[in-house]
């Protein structure tokens with residue numbers, strides 16, 4: 001394994017997008033941090049931020065502008081208070097001043113200093129951004145290009161071709177593919193969760209790891225609860241009404257906990273809709289492995305928690321660890337960026353992670369876990385990204401529900417039929433990457449094709 005931790009795959013942030021909100025906020029924060037570290041901050045008079053490619057085309061709908069402002073102000077996705085964002089943004093729009101600390105401030109007029117290059121794309125990735133700091137005489141003090149490469153991960157231009165920095169701490173069970181992970185499990189007679197825990201233990205205190213894993217589950221539950229109880233409309237010109245609260249009421253009134261054959265599916269739908277709506281509203285979210293796809297894994301996890309007996313903390317941790325291992329392989333072998341490979345790399349990957357994780361906690365074999373993860377992706381191949389009005393709402397919200405149900409079906413197939421499978425997980429991951437590369441750019445988070453051009457915005 002590289003130095004990708006489970007907590008990189010499942011980070012806590014805010015909606016609506018990991019690549020367009022979380023990544024840019026981290027980049028803006030990193031740029032200011034770099035100025036500070038190089039003792040340049042005192043010379044800065046203004047900062048200009050340029051957005052390219054998909055970040056420019058769908059940035060406003062994905063709140064990239066707000067994320068950049070918050071990052072420049074020193075906020076990070078994992079700690080920013082979503083409810084306090086608007087107050088800070090209002091102050092910025094009024095004063096055009098970014099207050100870094102009591103001694104330091106820059107000029108930053110959002111209309112002038114944040115530039116959306118709608119017709120330009122940087123060479124290395126569709127999600128490019130350039131930060132430039134100027135002194136009082138308009139001389140460039142520092143400039144840095146960053147790319148947001150999916151799931152909230154960022155990389156500088158210089159490190160683009162080598163984004164995974166090897167850690168000084170070597171993990172005991174490194175893996176770069178499903179084949180390698182399988183071999184490690186067989187050789188050491190360990191389950192995937194044991195491999196993952198041992199690797200995390202090399203990086204962090206084990207008790208802290210376990211607590212953080214359970215914290216992730218709790219944040220997912222809180223997100224579902226908030227999504228189920230927050231009435232109203234989602235932000236943006238589509239004026240979409242939140243569906244989860246009325247869906248929740250209907251389910252509870254009908255008491256659909258029990259016997260109707262399709263009743264369980266409704267709870268999966270509810271959990272996915274509630275999470276995806278919270279994400280669309282800019283709420284606190286667990287990136288899993290991206291924000292646009294953040295409803296799939298909680299939906300399957302909470303379905304498991306609600307309907308299966310004897311669910312323990314250990315099982316919940318196994319779910320997250322197994323899903324994370326599968327996600328890491330996608331990240332290393334292919335991509336989890338909708339701007340790079342379409343929605344198959346976001347909702348498709350989440351579906352695959354959830355399917356494998358469900359099989360793991362239901363006692364499936366290594367082969368069955370791989371089969372479920374493979375099946376789930378095989379039937380997401382070619383899934384395009386065409387968000388209407390650049391908002392992470394249509395088709396994203398419903399798509400999370402559809403994928404969560406598909407993940408459960410992939411798990412059922414694997415558990416019922418055994419683990420034999422003709423297509424390996426690595427083969428389907430490479431196929432996903434090649435399909436993404438061949439996909440027209442109109443279908444890769446640009447809102448220039450598909451539903452985005454056929455559905456009226458209002």
Ligand code: SF4
Nearest residue numbers: 292338343346385396
């Ligand atoms: S269509 Fe898929 S990849 Fe595109 S923004 Fe929506 S969830 Fe993300």
